[in-house]
Amino acid sequence: xxxxxxxxxxxxxxxxxxxxxxxxxxxxxxxxxxxxxxxxxxxxxxxxxxxxxxxxxxxxxxxxxxxxxxxxxxxxxxxxxxxxxxxxxxxxxxxxxxxxxxxxxxxxxxxxxxxxxxxxxxxxxxxxxxxxxxxxxxxxxxxxxxxxxxxxxxxxxxxxxxxxxxxxxxxxxxxxxxxxxxxxxxxxxxxxxxxxxxxxxxxxxxxxxxxxxxxxxxxxxxxxxxxxxxxxxxxxxxxxxxxxxxxxxxxxxxxxxxxxxxxxxxxxxxxxxxxxxxxxxxxxxxxxxxxxxxxxxxxxxxxxxxxxxxxxxxxxxxxxxxxxxxxxxxxxxxxxxxxxxxxxxxxxxxxxxxxxxxxxxxxxxxxxxxxxxxxxxxxxxxxxxxxxxxxxxxxxxxxxxxxxxxxxxxxxxxxxxxxxxxxxxxxxxxxxxxxxxxxxxxxxxxxxxxxx
Numbered sequence: 001x002x003x004x005x006x007x008x009x010x011x012x013x014x015x016x017x018x019x020x021x022x023x024x025x026x027x028x029x030x031x032x033x034x035x036x037x038x039x040x041x042x043x044x045x046x047x048x049x050x051x052x053x054x055x056x057x058x059x060x061x062x063x064x065x066x067x068x069x070x071x072x073x074x075x076x077x078x079x080x081x082x083x084x085x086x087x088x089x090x091x092x093x094x095x096x097x098x099x100x101x102x103x104x105x106x107x108x109x110x111x112x113x114x115x116x117x118x119x120x121x122x123x124x125x126x127x128x129x130x131x132x133x134x135x136x137x138x139x140x141x142x143x144x145x146x147x148x149x150x151x152x153x154x155x156x157x158x159x160x161x162x163x164x165x166x167x168x169x170x171x172x173x174x175x176x177x178x179x180x181x182x183x184x185x186x187x188x189x190x191x192x193x194x195x196x197x198x199x200x201x202x203x204x205x206x207x208x209x210x211x212x213x214x215x216x217x218x219x220x221x222x223x224x225x226x227x228x229x230x231x232x233x234x235x236x237x238x239x240x241x242x243x244x245x246x247x248x249x250x251x252x253x254x255x256x257x258x259x260x261x262x263x264x265x266x267x268x269x270x271x272x273x274x275x276x277x278x279x280x281x282x283x284x285x286x287x288x289x290x291x292x293x294x295x296x297x298x299x300x301x302x303x304x305x306x307x308x309x310x311x312x313x314x315x316x317x318x319x320x321x322x323x324x325x326x327x328x329x330x331x332x333x334x335x336x337x338x339x340x341x342x343x344x345x346x347x348x349x350x351x352x353x354x355x356x357x358x359x360x361x362x363x364x365x366x367x368x369x370x371x372x373x374x375x376x377x378x379x380x381x382x383x384x385x386x387x388x389x390x391x392x393x394x395x396x397x398x399x400x401x402x403x404x405x406x407x408x409x410x411x412x413x414x415x416x417x418x419x420x421x422x423x424x425x426x427x428x429x430x431x432x433x434x435x436x437x438x439x440x441x442x443x444x445x446x447x448x449x450x451x452x
Contacts, residue, residue, distance in 0.1 A: 040052075040054055040427065041055070042408060042415065042427075044412065044413075044416060048413075049409055049412040049413060052408045052409045052412060053274045054401060054404055054431075055275045063078070063081075063391075064391040064392065067079075067391040068389065068390065068391060069387060069388065070388050071385075071386050071387055072098045072101075072360060072382055072387075072388060073386070075187070075380070075388065076091045076094055076185045076186055076187065077185075079378075080182060080185070081181055085124075085125050085372075086121055086125055087176075087180065087181050088117055088182065089369055089371030090371075090378075091182065091185045092245075092246055093369045093371075093376045093377070093393075095185065095186070096246060096247075097365040097367035097378040098187050098365055098380055098382075099358070100365040100366070100367060101361070101364060101382060102358040102361060102365075103361075104188060104356050106189055108351060109350065110193075112347075112348065113189075113190065113344075113348075113351075115245055116340075116344045117171065117172065117175045117182075117185070118245045118337075118370075119168075119340050119344070120170070120171025120172040120176075120341070121168065122333055122334065122372055124165045124167075124168030124169050124172065124179075125168070125373075126292070126334045126337075127161050127164040127165045127168065127216070128161070128165055129330065129435045130327060130331060131157060131158055131161025131164075132144040133432060134327055134435075135147065135157065135161075137432055138223045138224070138429075139154065140425075144158050157219065163209070164209055164213065164216065164334065170202060170205055171202065174194055174199075177191075177192075187358060188355040188356040188358050189351075189353070189354050191355070193350060193351060195350065199345045199348050200345070202345060203341075203345040206341055207342075209338050210338050210339065210342065213338045214310065214335060216331040216334055216335070217310050217311075217313075217314065217328065217331040217332055217334075217335055218313070218314075220328045220331040221316070221328055223327065225322060225324040226324055227322070228322050229322045230406075230407070230410065232253070232288070232289040232321055233252050233286060234252060234288070234293070234294035234297050234298055234319070235253075235256065235288045235290050236250075236252075236290065236299065236374070236375060237249065237250060237251070237370055238250075238251045238298055238302075244295065244302070244370050245369060246369050250368060251298060252288065253294075253297065253319070260367055260368045263366065263379075264379070264392075265283075266282065267399075268283050269398070275401075277398055277401065278394075278398050279402050280394055280401075288399065288402075288403060289403050290373070290374025290375050290400055291326065291374040291400065291434060292329040292330045292374075293325065293326040294374065295329070296311075296319075296332060297319035297329075304336075304339065306339070307332065307339065311332055314328055314332075316328060323434070326435075361382070361386065362382055363381070364379070364380070364381045364382075365379070365380050366380070373395075373400070373434070373435050373436065374399060374400065376394070377394040378392070379393075397434075397436040404430070404431060407430045408427065408430055408431075411426060411427070415427065
């Protein structure tokens, strides 16, 4: 089978060998891009880690600048283009921020439909990562295709993943108008809402997905997880009554409990010289962890008893501080999203109008929703005509970057005496635990270990 790392967009630069120097470098200069472009350098000297750099060098796309001068009504369609895998998250964060600015609160059936739409995104995004990107790392294969071709039971796993992803896409297609970059979302609600009959048909499709989701949790729990616990600061939304998607306060495992709009007071973006992407940290300088493992650790008491029972059956003690176990947290969120989608569909009543009216106005608004990969912050300032004057968007991958570098720092000494291929797999798995956008490539990293 051809080497998937031989993609012409991937390139390794090999530094010249310099005698018996004690320095050792693990380096990749370019990796194949699907959801981003990045590189990694781990520099060791005398078996001691001197430097870890996770470099994201995809050309800046300037979405915040593109939004300036646009009417607030245009924002959901523009922000949906930021990501092809989690466009709903960008739409929801932008809509809520602008609705807060305009002084309206979407409630009732429209609120439920938004939650249903988010369920679809969690299902399709999580299952893509679990089965097609992360499973090969645990099972020792170069790709999901190689895994499926090798053993019938692994081919069945891949089919399960594709079937579950199809269910998530069906939800997004119905509510969003299409599965990728949905076009039916607007400030105040939707342009069109489904009928009860349309949702009932969707509910029938989800019945099979429920069984597959339960199987996914059991399969994920059967994997072997390296011992890699750390005292992370987990950060996520927490709602007073439900598992968080669109609403709640921002909390952490170290006592943070703030309103969403206070995010800039406690967190800061900053530029590092080796990456085009901003990183984000606590204002005390600390790294923090967002995403499914953080959400589950902080909110597992918000899911129905039936799902808590499935979580107990995994044998994992929650909260868990091992990032490799994030694959189980993702699978539990898939199961929750399927059950929540079925609940919403079963109780659905059509709203009187597809959207709430609002008046453009001058003001500021900020909101956070839970994208599949973690909290997604949007902040906007408008003039009296509703024209965007300032925009701030902080995605989950930016927020996890510093924490990912910390994990690479901790694992680096284990890579010293490994072969090039083994070192690559170890580093890949560390990064894939976070499901960053740049991990959408079949192989996140192609590494070369150079000993000097």
